[in-house]
Structure formats: structure tokens, C-alpha cells
């Protein structure tokens with residue numbers, strides 16, 4: 001099977017993550033589904049920071065990458081809190097505010113990332129030297145205990 005372009009792969013993840021949060025906000029979600037969305041978000045941030053961003057930085061996009069990493073760091077405490085809440089199995093509607101806040105951060109972050117960095121990633125992946133970028137993104141597995149580079153300490 002042919003691997004999707006970096007943008008298709010990562011934009012599809014954006015949509016799935018957003019939907020999981022939106023379902024909770026709408027009162028239609030479950031802890032299990034939210035937990036899946038949060039796990040996908042962590043994997044997504046890992047794949048971006050460890051696989052996607054280094055070659056983009058090397059190609060000169062240091063400032064846009066820095067801004068994206070800073071925004072990941074701003075999301076991180078909410079992602080951690082929501083993940084912990086999923087584990088403690090309390091009432092799902094108490095998570096609506098945190099989900100709304102996280103979704104708002106993503107709605108500011110994702111369009112910039114898609115327009116600038118994913119477009120650049122697709123151009124890079126068209127270069128034979130970086131032809132395996134999409135496959136590497138698809139094969140990413142989150143290491144246990146990973147935290148994003150600008151997570152608050």
C-alpha cells in the first residue's frame with residue numbers, strides 16, 4: 001500500500017483528535033474515546049517533534065518550528081491533566097472545560113502548522129533524500145514517558 005503524504009497523514013490525525021474533544025464538549029463522548037484521542041495527540045506531538053521538525057529546521061524553518069514547539073508546551077499540562085482524569089474514571093462531563101480549552105489551543109495551532117510546516121513537509125518528502133519521511137511518521141511509536149521539548153517543569 002502506498003504511504004500517504006505527510007500532510008494527509010498528519011491532517012487526518014488533527015481531525016480525529018479534534019473530533020474526540022468535540023464529542024466530549026457536545027456531551028456525546030466517552031472516557032474511552034477521549035483517552036484514545038489523547039493518546040493519538042501525544043503520538044502526534046512526538047512524531048512532529050522527533051521526526052518531522054528536525055529536517056524542517058535543517059531546511060531553514062527554525063522560527064515556525066520554535067513557535068509550534070512552544071504551543072505544544074502550552075498544551076502539555078492540559079493533555080496530562082485530561083489523561084490522568086481518564087485514568088481515574090470520574091464523570092466525563094467534568095472534563096468539558098479542559099477539552100474546550102485544549103481544542104481552542106489546537107484550533108489556533110493546527111491551521112498554522114498545516115499551512116506552513118505540512119506544506120513544507122510535502123515538498124521535502126518529494127525530494128528523494130527525504131522520501132521515507134511519511135513512512136517514518138506513520139511508523140512512529142510513542143516512547144514510554146516521553147514529554148514534549150517545551151513542557152513546563
Ligand SMILES: [Fe+2]
Nearest residue numbers: 048068072113
Ligand atoms: Fe503541532
Ligand SMILES: [Fe+2]
Nearest residue numbers: 010044048113
Ligand atoms: Fe500537528
